[in-house]
Amino acid sequence: MPRQKSVESPLREAFERLKNGEPSLLDQGAPITLTNVAKEAGINPASFRSDRYPELHNEVKAYSEIHRAPPSSGKKKKKRRESDVKKIKRLNKKIENLTNIVVALTTVNEQLEYENSLLKEQKILHFKE
Structure with a gap:
């Protein structure tokens, strides 16, 4: 069961900050991963699970795969x-x-x-x- 939008809000804001290259907690240029979005939001990365935040979880995964640095x-x-x-x-x-x-x-x-x-x-x- 998805959580309330108010709980998802810090994660979404962190995701946007990372996409814009303006992180407040992580280093500039940190890769956009599920773990880094959670860290940027100040949330335990284990809490950012697909069963809790399915839509945002999928968005971050898709963005991460598209913008992954080439090996x-x-x-x-x-x-x-x-x-x-x-x-x-x-x-x-x-x-x-x-x-x-x-x-x-x-x-x-x-x-x-x-x-x-x-x-x-x-x-x-x-x-x-």
């Missing part, structure tokens, strides 16, 4: 994947360099702590004399 081509995906692989290699090299720096600094720190303890012992011995 990116295989070449673009391959280029992006290659770019991602290069980025991962670069970041792994950076991690390795930073790890080496941490190891070197840890060694220096241990040496300084040892020297500091020796100096403290000398001071204590000096005061005892």
